[in-house]
Amino acid sequence: MSAEPVCARHLRTAAQLCPHLDGHPTVFLAQSAPLYGTTGTLYGLGADGVQPVTQPEPPLPYRHPDTGCFLASQ
Incomplete structure (x- = not known):
């Protein structure tokens, strides 16, 4: 499983289309993402x-x- 950053708005689309997410994204909340x-x-x-x-x-x-x-x- 990979840790690719994705915004909440595009989470479902990314989970379906990005092979690095393996269809099972994990959600983390971050203070910042430089x-x-x-x-x-x-x-x-x-x-x-x-x-x-x-x-x-x-x-x-x-x-x-x-x-x-x-x-x-x-």
């Missing part, structure tokens, strides 16, 4: 042109210098 970053794939220039380089395990912070070469998936 934006941090995103997951995805980092791309770079290789011998055959633009290629995927890595998929970092922790989320890449929004202000990270590599965000210009990063394709976000979540």
